[in-house]
Amino acid sequence: xxxxxxxxxxxxRYGFAYHTGGIILGAxxxxxxxxxxxxxxxxxxxxxDKEFERSLANVESDPPAAIAAACSILESLFKVYIEDxxxxxxxxxxxxxxxxxxSKHLGFDPSAVEDEDIKKILSGMTSVVDGIGxxxxxxxxxxxxxxxxxxxxxxxxxxxxxxxxxxxxFVIETWDERKRRAVS
Numbered sequence: 001x002x003x004x005x006x007x008x009x010x011x012x013r014y015g016f017a018y019h020t021g022g023i024i025l026g027a028x029x030x031x032x033x034x035x036x037x038x039x040x041x042x043x044x045x046x047x048x049d050k051e052f053e054r055s056l057a058n059v060e061s062d063p064p065a066a067i068a069a070a071c072s073i074l075e076s077l078f079k080v081y082i083e084d085x086x087x088x089x090x091x092x093x094x095x096x097x098x099x100x101x102x103s104k105h106l107g108f109d110p111s112a113v114e115d116e117d118i119k120k121i122l123s124g125m126t127s128v129v130d131g132i133g134x135x136x137x138x139x140x141x142x143x144x145x146x147x148x149x150x151x152x153x154x155x156x157x158x159x160x161x162x163x164x165x166x167x168x169x170f171v172i173e174t175w176d177e178r179k180r181r182a183v184s
Contacts, residue, residue, distance in 0.1 A: 036165060039172060047076045048168065055164075059157045066157035071095055071136035073164040074129065077171060078102045095133035099126070106174050125170070128163045135160055 040049040055069035078098035082089050087105055090097035103109070103126070110119040110126075135156070 036169065039169075043172065045077065045080060048073055048080070051076055052161075052165070055157070055161045059161065060154050063152040063154050063157035066154075067132075067135050067152060067160045070157070070160035070164045071132050073161075074099070074132065074167060077168055081105075081171065081175065095129060095136070099129045102171065106171065106178070108174075125167060128167060132160050132163055 036052065037049055040046070040052075051069045051073040055066045055073065058066040058069065075093070075095055075098055078095075078101070079089070079093070081087075081102050082098065085105060087101055090101055108122050108125065110122040113119050113122060135152075
């Protein structure tokens with residue numbers, strides 16, 4: 001079975017999300033239960049959505065290409081965030097420097113948080129970014145391979161895609177929360 005971004009998408013009508021099995025959720029539902037595609041389109045993040053589609057289209061047939069796309073998802077979002085917030089774009093526009101700029105601006109520094117559980121999750125987010133970036137560099141179609149190539153499987157690509165999805169959701173929710181606080 002191949003997971004598609006649209007497999008679990010709800011049908012939205014009248015401010016409610018209607019899911020298979022009779023589940024109805026209100027419009028204020030958090031991002032993981034809403035359509036990521038809808039969220040990306042509403043925020044004019046079409047390039048991020050294109051990378052998600054590319055990653056999913058390749059997950060079974062070309063897992064290394066799907067991993068490259070999973071990394072591009074994050075790079076695209078981080079560049080948009082930096083541009084939209086008037087931050088200085090790092091000279092090195094690879095994933096880690098972009099993440100460093102975005103995470104600092106959004107307050108994702110684990111050392112600045114008192115709650116130990118949240119610190120662990122924030123540290124894990126940085127590990128996910130590092131892992132996706134490294135997997136792209138070492139095992140995706142983004143760079144040539146040496147004599148011994150590690151065989152990337154669809155499950156590895158899905159892991160990178162799901163990690164990207166989670167990060168995108170959290171960055172967008174935090175970004176929105178910052179905007180709401182700035183208006184208040």
